[in-house]
Amino acid sequence: MKVLQLGKAFPPIKKLGGVEKVMEYFYYGLNEFGIHCDVLGVNDRSKNEIDNYCNEGLIFRESLLFKAKSTFFSISLIFRLWKIQNKYDIIHVHLPDPMALIALFITRPKSKVIIHWHSNILKQKYLYILVKFFESWLLKRSDLILCTTPKYAINNDVLKPFNAKISYVIIGLDVDNSNFNPELELKINSDYKDKKKVVYVGRFVYYKGIEYLIRSFTLVKSDCVLYLIGSGELEIRMKSLVTELGLDSKIVFLGEVNEKDKFTYIKSSNLLVLPSIYKTEAYGIVQIEAMAMGVPVLSTKIAGSGVDWVNKDGESGITVLPENSLELAQAIDKVFLNPDFQVKISEGAKSRYTSFFTKKNMIEDLVIKYKGVLVN
Numbered sequence: 001m002k003v004l005q006l007g008k009a010f011p012p013i014k015k016l017g018g019v020e021k022v023m024e025y026f027y028y029g030l031n032e033f034g035i036h037c038d039v040l041g042v043n044d045r046s047k048n049e050i051d052n053y054c055n056e057g058l059i060f061r062e063s064l065l066f067k068a069k070s071t072f073f074s075i076s077l078i079f080r081l082w083k084i085q086n087k088y089d090i091i092h093v094h095l096p097d098p099m100a101l102i103a104l105f106i107t108r109p110k111s112k113v114i115i116h117w118h119s120n121i122l123k124q125k126y127l128y129i130l131v132k133f134f135e136s137w138l139l140k141r142s143d144l145i146l147c148t149t150p151k152y153a154i155n156n157d158v159l160k161p162f163n164a165k166i167s168y169v170i171i172g173l174d175v176d177n178s179n180f181n182p183e184l185e186l187k188i189n190s191d192y193k194d195k196k197k198v199v200y201v202g203r204f205v206y207y208k209g210i211e212y213l214i215r216s217f218t219l220v221k222s223d224c225v226l227y228l229i230g231s232g233e234l235e236i237r238m239k240s241l242v243t244e245l246g247l248d249s250k251i252v253f254l255g256e257v258n259e260k261d262k263f264t265y266i267k268s269s270n271l272l273v274l275p276s277i278y279k280t281e282a283y284g285i286v287q288i289e290a291m292a293m294g295v296p297v298l299s300t301k302i303a304g305s306g307v308d309w310v311n312k313d314g315e316s317g318i319t320v321l322p323e324n325s326l327e328l329a330q331a332i333d334k335v336f337l338n339p340d341f342q343v344k345i346s347e348g349a350k351s352r353y354t355s356f357f358t359k360k361n362m363i364e365d366l367v368i369k370y371k372g373v374l375v376n
Contacts, residue, residue: 001370002036002087004111006103007094008072009041010059014256015231017203018285019094019118022171026092029363031057035370038088040080042072042099048080060084071098078103085109090370093138096121101134104141112373115142116169119282120158143373148283149306156304167369171285172362175292181264188268196224196336199269201262201286204232209275209300212325214238217247219329222336226251226273227265266290270342271335273298277322279305287311291353296345298331310357316349 007023009016023039030037031054043049043061051059062077081103085091092114093100104113115138121128139145139162147153147168159166188197202208210228217226228238228251235253242251257265266272272290274281274297284307287297297317301308313319318334320327335342 001089003090003092004088005039005092006100007041008097010039013044021285023094025173027057028054029359031055033363042074042077048076073099078106082107090114098131101131101138105134105137112143114144116146118148119280149309151309152282152306169366170356172357172359173288174359179260179263181260184261184264185268192225196222197269198224198271198273199227199265200273201229203230204234204238207276207278207280209277210238212323213273213275213328214241215325216328217250218245221333227254229254229257231256266295267293269295271296271298276300282306284310288357291316291349294346294350296349316352317345
């Protein structure tokens with residue numbers, strides 16, 4: 001069996017999101033499992049490159065033409081797909097990605113096509129008008145549509161007509177104990193040894209709800225510090241808000257950090273917060289990264305999203321209403337002012353990860369889905 005993953009881009013290109021992280025998990029996991037998996041995406045510069053990180057699996061990075069609305073456009077990606085498409089039994093396309101939609105429409109591959117529906121296009125309404133035709137064509141053409149959780153497909157107006165071919169694969173990962181920075185861990189614990197530590201990891205974009213998390217720290221009674229890891233279009237505004245609210249001593253902007261340091265900050269923290277406000281946040285992989293290390297999660301109950309399915313309220317953490325700084329503050333205090341509850345959800349986070357969210361479970365389930373498509 002040979003599989004081609006088609007998506008926007010592939011790490012280590014900077015400022016990519018959860019979708020590209022899933023592609024990375026699949027690439028390594030499938031090749032390690034014995035399934036030949038290549039990846040096709042766009043480079044972050046005007047240059048074609050081919051990388052090889054795992055067994056024979058290739059990463060095709062096609063020359064960037066231009067970038068608009070978080071979409072990478074590339075003419076060479078279309079030509080590459082046309083050239084290599086017949087080598088694969090399955091083309092696994094990760095959406096939303098307008099470039100991938102256009103490329104598939106033009107090349108019309110004969111392979112089985114699996115759509116991985118990570119989220120709807122919500123904010124870019126004018127862009128969606130342009131790509132809706134290609135999206136509808138591919139939904140009809142596809143052999144299987146995978147969602148990230150069973151909850152996300154329910155009441156999704158775009159997917160409703162295709163319920164008969166919708167399934168899901170739970171995203172999982174393995175946390176390598178060697179992927180930590182022990183010197184940084186000592187420094188974190190030394191700098192804030194008497195404080196509880198809260199961490200946010202993600203882009204500074206509209207749907208992440210970072211403003212509500214920052215404002216919640218004017219209401220938090222616990223003695224804690226908040227680490228903000230990431231960057232994006234709202235970063236300058238958020239830094240100004242922290243200064244305006246007089247929270248410079250409580251909130252630390254860390255910017256972009258490498259994977260090893262990211263996992264070290266999460267491991268060294270007592271709580272991870274994902275305060276997203278729109279269902280563009282369909283899953284929240286960072287929740288699993290925290291749970292894998294026994295760090296409980298505070299996240300939001302977003303209508304139509306699977307975020308609060310991943311983080312089970314009262315078991316692996318707490319879920320609150322979106323756009324509500326008061327509830328965020330009360331939840332943080334509930335964790336830190338009740339030691340027994342903090343221990344309970346910390347243990348529950350680790351247990352939920354082990355039961356549902358390991359890479360082994362994910363890859364085995366994905367291979368079953370692949371075989372089912374090929375048989376049918």
